[in-house]
Amino acid sequence: VEQRLAPNRQVVLRERPVGIPQAEHFEIVEAPVRGPGDGEIVVRVEFLSVDPAMRGWVNAAANYSEPVGLGEVMRSFAVGVVEDSRAAGLAAGDRVVGMFGWQEWATVPASAVSRVVREPDLPASLALGVLGLNGATAWFGLTEVARPRPGDTVVVSTAAGSVGSVVGQLARLAGCRTVGITSGPVKTSLCRDEFGYAAAVDYRSPAFESDLRAACPDGVDVYFDNTAGAISDAVLGLINTRARIAVCGTASVPTWDPPPTGPRVERYLLTKRARMEGFVYFDFEHRLAEAVSRLAPLVRTGALRYREDVLDGLESAPDAIAGLYRGENLGKRVIRLRAGGQG
Amino acid sequence: VEQRLAPNRQVVLRERPVGIPQAEHFEIVEAPVRGPGDGEIVVRVEFLSVDPAMRGWVNAAANYSEPVGLGEVMRSFAVGVVEDSRAAGLAAGDRVVGMFGWQEWATVPASAVSRVVREPDLPASLALGVLGLNGATAWFGLTEVARPRPGDTVVVSTAAGSVGSVVGQLARLAGCRTVGITSGPVKTSLCRDEFGYAAAVDYRSPAFESDLRAACPDGVDVYFDNTAGAISDAVLGLINTRARIAVCGTASVPTWDPPPTGPRVERYLLTKRARMEGFVYFDFEHRLAEAVSRLAPLVRTGALRYREDVLDGLESAPDAIAGLYRGENLGKRVIRLRAGGQG
Numbered sequence: 001v002e003q004r005l006a007p008n009r010q011v012v013l014r015e016r017p018v019g020i021p022q023a024e025h026f027e028i029v030e031a032p033v034r035g036p037g038d039g040e041i042v043v044r045v046e047f048l049s050v051d052p053a054m055r056g057w058v059n060a061a062a063n064y065s066e067p068v069g070l071g072e073v074m075r076s077f078a079v080g081v082v083e084d085s086r087a088a089g090l091a092a093g094d095r096v097v098g099m100f101g102w103q104e105w106a107t108v109p110a111s112a113v114s115r116v117v118r119e120p121d122l123p124a125s126l127a128l129g130v131l132g133l134n135g136a137t138a139w140f141g142l143t144e145v146a147r148p149r150p151g152d153t154v155v156v157s158t159a160a161g162s163v164g165s166v167v168g169q170l171a172r173l174a175g176c177r178t179v180g181i182t183s184g185p186v187k188t189s190l191c192r193d194e195f196g197y198a199a200a201v202d203y204r205s206p207a208f209e210s211d212l213r214a215a216c217p218d219g220v221d222v223y224f225d226n227t228a229g230a231i232s233d234a235v236l237g238l239i240n241t242r243a244r245i246a247v248c249g250t251a252s253v254p255t256w257d258p259p260p261t262g263p264r265v266e267r268y269l270l271t272k273r274a275r276m277e278g279f280v281y282f283d284f285e286h287r288l289a290e291a292v293s294r295l296a297p298l299v300r301t302g303a304l305r306y307r308e309d310v311l312d313g314l315e316s317a318p319d320a321i322a323g324l325y326r327g328e329n330l331g332k333r334v335i336r337l338r339a340g341g342q343g
Numbered sequence: 344v345e346q347r348l349a350p351n352r353q354v355v356l357r358e359r360p361v362g363i364p365q366a367e368h369f370e371i372v373e374a375p376v377r378g379p380g381d382g383e384i385v386v387r388v389e390f391l392s393v394d395p396a397m398r399g400w401v402n403a404a405a406n407y408s409e410p411v412g413l414g415e416v417m418r419s420f421a422v423g424v425v426e427d428s429r430a431a432g433l434a435a436g437d438r439v440v441g442m443f444g445w446q447e448w449a450t451v452p453a454s455a456v457s458r459v460v461r462e463p464d465l466p467a468s469l470a471l472g473v474l475g476l477n478g479a480t481a482w483f484g485l486t487e488v489a490r491p492r493p494g495d496t497v498v499v500s501t502a503a504g505s506v507g508s509v510v511g512q513l514a515r516l517a518g519c520r521t522v523g524i525t526s527g528p529v530k531t532s533l534c535r536d537e538f539g540y541a542a543a544v545d546y547r548s549p550a551f552e553s554d555l556r557a558a559c560p561d562g563v564d565v566y567f568d569n570t571a572g573a574i575s576d577a578v579l580g581l582i583n584t585r586a587r588i589a590v591c592g593t594a595s596v597p598t599w600d601p602p603p604t605g606p607r608v609e610r611y612l613l614t615k616r617a618r619m620e621g622f623v624y625f626d627f628e629h630r631l632a633e634a635v636s637r638l639a640p641l642v643r644t645g646a647l648r649y650r651e652d653v654l655d656g657l658e659s660a661p662d663a664i665a666g667l668y669r670g671e672n673l674g675k676r677v678i679r680l681r682a683g684g685q686g
Contacts, residue, residue, distance in 0.1 A: 056614070064584075064614045228609040241407075247613045256610045263602040266571040269621035270590045271399070271407045276619045278612035 008033045010073045011102035011317045013058055019255040020325045021058050026074065026318035034107040035084065041113070042084040043096060043106045049077035049128040050311075050320040050333040052226075052251055053280075061257045064280050073101040074317070079117065079127045080106070090116070097127040102317050104337055115288050119296055129162050129332035130299060130306040133281055136291040137248060138166035140284040141224060142174075145277050146246040150175030152221035153240075155212075156197075157231050158251055160187040162306070162332035165195045166295075167224045169304050172196050176222070179215045181231055183327065190330070194305055209234050219243075227252040229262065236268045243274040251325070307331025313338070351376045353416045354445035354660045356401055362598040363668045364401050369417060369661035377450040378427065384456070385427040386439060386449045392420035392471040393654075393663040393676040395594055396624075404600045407623050416444035417660070422460065422470045423449070433459070440470040445660050447680055458631050462639055472505050472675035473642060473649040476624055479634040480591060481509035483627040484567060485517075488620050489589040493518030495564035496583075498555075499540075500574050501594055503530040505649070505675035508538045509638075510567045512647050515539050519565070522558045524574055526670065533673070537648055552577050562586075570595040572605065579611045586617040594668070650674025656681070 007030040014027040036042050057075050058068050068075050078100035082092050087110035090096065098113040100106035117127045129135065141163075148154050154171040158164040159180025168178045168191070180191035180200040191200035199215035201208060212234050219240040225232050229252035232245075239245070253260055269276060284291070298304035309329035311320060317335055324333060350373040357370040379385050400418050401411050411418050421443035425435050430453035433439065441456040443449035460470045472478065484506075491497050497514040501507040502523025511521045511534070523534035523543040534543035542558035544551060555577050562583040568575055572595035575588075582588070596603055612619060627634070641647035652672035654663060660678055667676060 064616070225609070228607060232609070247609050250609050250613060253607070253610070259606040259610065261604045262607045264571060264596070264605045265608060265619075266568070266575070266590050266593050266621070267596070267599045267602065269619060270593060270623065271621070273407070273621050273623060273626055275621075276608075276612060278609070278614070278616050278618075280613065280616060283616055 008105040009314050012073055013068050022322045023319035033105045036086040039087050040109050041082050041087050041090050043080040043100055044083045045078045045080035045337050047079050047125045048102055048335040052324055054321050073103050076102045077128055077133055079124050125334045128334055131292050134162040135166050135295045136288050137163050137281045139291040141246045141248050142167050142170050145279045146222045146244050148176045148222045152176045153216050153218055154222040155179045155220050155235050156224045157181045158226040160190045168195050168197050203231050229253050233263055239272050239274050241272050245276040247278040309333045311335045351448040352657050355416055356411050365665045366662035376448045379429040382430050383452050384425050384430050384433050386423040386443055387426045388421045388423035388680050390422050390468045391445055391678040397664050416446050419445045420471055422467050468677045471677055474635050477505040478509050478638045479631050480506050480624045482634040484589045484591050485510050485513050488622045489565045489587050491519045491565045495519045496559050496561055497565040498522045498563050498578055499567045500524045501569040503533045511538050511540050546574050572596050576606050582615050582617050584615050588619040590621040652676045654678045
């Protein structure tokens with residue numbers, strides 16, 4: 001492999017951020033592509049993923065995984081094509097999605113592969129979004145943690161986002177009344193017109209709390225929380241008996257070190273006998289194919305819609321996470337690569 | 344009934360408290376005992392219950408039940424003997440426990456009865472504590488909400504209290520390592536020596552946080568929370584993956600109007616995939632007999648120990664809730680009555 005390829009370009013972590021990682025925390029370096037060892041594959045990467053959770057992967061504070069080390073390739077989901085394989089069950093030409101990092105070529109053990117992509121009729125990038133991390137997070141978070149019942153009012157924060165939009169649509173398909181929380185007229189329209197929310201509320205409006213109350217005349221049965229913070233405080237005040245709050249992300253909180261303060265939740269949970277439960281995609285990753293088997297047919301019929309925000313080239317990666325938190329994307333953010341020797 | 348009885352003395356709510364109800368919020372009045380209507384019974388009350396939850400029953404803020412009205416008899420569990428019955432299935436001489444209010448005689452519909460007490464070998468007052476509200480709260484909160492597994496570290500706040508002490512003992516009997524949080528040397532000793540906690544930590548000590556950490560070398564799998572507040576904050580920092588937090592009470596918080604602030608919990612719940620869930624006894628009251636059938640044998644063999652704090656006479660009732668919050672009781676607080684015409 002080495003001989004026929006241009007050098008591999010990689011995005012490495014240069015400095016450990018406090019809070020949201022910015023462009024200056026990363027550096028682009030070159031390294032030779034390493035041939036596969038026993039049980040390894042070489043992947044030519046087509047798309048890199050950019051996800052809010054990546055903030056947590058580089059912060060030093062305790063998290064659900066070890067933080068990325070300084071000088072290491074930034075951890076990331078990616079999709080690409082196997083160019084060389086010394087791993088059983090994986091062959092050159094297979095399209096695979098997995099934890100390949102922010103780089104153009106990935107030489108990784110077969111265990112880094114989450115799934116072989118078997119939807120040749122659908123865009124490869126979907127394996128990172130609606131048929132990948134985001135779709136599966138929405139599917140399992142909704143069906144296994146939030147567990148809505150037909151007729152429930154389901155509130156979703158970051159409702160137009162790549163997870164939230166799937167949650168909203170799946171909940172509506174399950175017979176729920178869906179209310180989206182997002183920001184600005186473009187995203188509120190998108191929520192109503194494209195993702196089928198019964199109502200969409202702008203959390204930046206001074207009338208947010210009363211708008212939300214008006215949008216939930218029967219209270220809130222399920223809250224799929226991607227933000228935490230003041231948005232969640234407003235939702236908590238509206239929960240019904242036996243409400244379920246699935247904590248999926250904390251996008252509105254710039255740093256958890258030290259943890260910010262807010263109204264205590266215990267009395268809401270006690271008097272409403274409500275359940276607040278955190279989950280992460282990785283707990284369900286071994287069931288990714290199951291989620292895809294439920295989601296892909298919905299994508300094909302158009303029942304499940306998605307948006308993508310495609311950046312071009314590895315050089316757009318360092319600033320890409322900060323851009324998510326600046327709210328500049330509309331849809332799942334991915335980076336399209338033209339790996340050396342392939343462009 | 345009317346003719347042969349002295350007047351009924353009752354404790355009524357005179358003024359609505361903000362926060363903890365004090366003696367001056369109540370008044371003792373006299374009223375004739377009313378004979379039973381169709382479907383009603385007349386109960387000669389033997390013991391009144393005094394419970395921390397009664398604070399919530401008189402506060403105006405939204406709760407799980409309608410607040411007690413001004414001028415109404417204070418809502419309360421009580422145990423007593425049926426003196427007259429026009430209700431099917433209940434006969435004079437039956438000992439019953441139910442929502443009879445703070446009064447010496449209660450003329451109530453049969454639906455006010457939670458259970459006919461069928462443990463003549465055990466003290467009647469236990470029907471209010473270890474075999475009543477407290478025991479059943481501990482039983483269902485632990486087995487249905489917290490769901491400990493053998494080997495789990497289970498932390499209990501108000502560990503020497505009438506709910507906490509049962510939780511700690513049941514968890515130990517279920518093969519868990521139990522750590523109690525309480526205050527002062529008397530209660531910490533009681534936790535270790537009488538209720539079998541592996542460790543007991545004094546939350547009033549300046550070393551509380553490090554003491555708690557040292558008492559939980561393997562982290563915390565289950566937290567049975569009776570306090571909320573700073574005590575819970577310290578426990579949250581120690582939870583393990585998949586921890587379960589059963590929110591049973593909020594004793595450490597003087598008022599929820601407005602809600603006090605504290606460190607936000609979302610990131611703990613998310614990164615640890617933990618569950619925080621509130622519950623109240625009333626959700627399980629229809630299964631009270633089931634809990635008693637599990638608890639009474641443990642009381643008889645001495646495997647489940649309890650303490651009582653017995654006050655005498657109806658006149659001790661008005662200050663009795665405030666006294667709980669002053670921490671003056673050691674064990675389940677009950678009030679023993681000598682109803683007029685019976686003493």
